[in-house]
Amino acid sequence: MDYATIMVHLDASRHVHQRLHLATQLALEFHAALIGLLAAGNPDPKAIRYFADGERYLASYKEWHRQIEDWARQAFEGATKGTAVTAEWRAPDWTTVSTVQADAHLADLLILGQRDPDDEEAFAEDHFVESVVLHCGRPVLVVPYAGRFSSVGKNVVVAWNGSREAARAIRDALPLLRRADNVHIVSYLQPGVLRDPWLSPVKHTVAWLSRHGVQASHEEPVVNGGGDETGKLLLSLAADRDVDLIVMGAYGHTRLREIVLGGMTRTLLESMTVPVLMSH
Structure with missing residues (x-):
């Protein structure tokens, strides 16, 4: 598609x-x-x-x-x-x-x-x-409101945590990922925290992308902080790899007419330095 x-x-x-x-x-x-x-x-x-x-x-x-x-x-x-x-x-x-x-x-x-x-x-x-x-x-x-972007989607980082939102985002981004020169998937792990059984490992999405003609590299760094800290690490990784697009699931819900965002989603929306494709 x-x-x-x-x-x-x-x-x-x-x-x-x-x-x-x-x-x-x-x-x-x-x-x-x-x-x-x-x-x-x-x-x-x-x-x-x-x-x-x-x-x-x-x-x-x-x-x-x-x-x-x-x-x-x-x-x-x-x-x-x-x-x-x-x-x-x-x-x-x-x-x-x-x-x-x-x-x-x-x-x-x-x-x-x-x-x-x-x-x-x-x-x-x-x-x-x-x-x-x-x-x-x-x-x-x-x-982002800051910076100039001549193109988007040539060098992509995908944030993966195995959730429904992450799976939706990578499916929605597939047209861009197929045209990308480089796709790198990062899945941040917390020490001593077991993955919930309904969250798929990063190797699943690497295999799924491969069947769609997308060859992706991946890494699973260990982090000690929460969503806010992970968001900062993701932006730092994007800068180090000269990324022009981040793909990620958006996490949040409405409570008493107020929107409550996940820490990583909030950090990216506030501090993004490259375009971000989000799906919920």
Whole structure:
């Protein structure tokens, strides 16, 4: 299976062009359709209902949204014009994280940008990236806000712990792994901790990939810390190996309307230095 349709999220962020560049390159590589999804936010309903100048606030918001849509559409069309990419533009009137989760079902791969705390123009709904990753049911490629990435998926590290999420991630990343020059699997072990019987060993995924034509190396380093420490080690390994893509399962759940992430997932979302493909 290849990616037949790729979707890229667009907003008012200053990092949109980096996302668009990678999205267009992947669409060309996979001969995939590319959907540009505008999700810039929605007006505050309390401001509309309770403020004396609520109507003026709404009119101002609509004008701002129109300007953002014009700017984002020009960027999208500029990135795809003159290429062989079949491009589609989607711009719902008022967008929330739920809108993105639902529209993601149109695609095989969704591309988002990492949250930049200093980018005030980016889509600012709480836990946007985390919510989409955990609930959209599609693989999500998250692009760091720092750095420039001319390509993705040539030198790949896969984080493996034998879980359902890890198995889902490596299956979702298979189109990229088949095209990679190097695939390296790392499975971190904790001393004195027995593996649960439902968690498969790393040799299973090496064998599975081999049957799909992917020859992967692997290692099983021993670590003493938890998920946060393991996440830091993974990023350090990625830097040492000049990796341009990390593949991993995303771990988390919703509790009392708050998203609780696994330590490694949280570390990667906060501190990623290369694009990360996540599946839940």
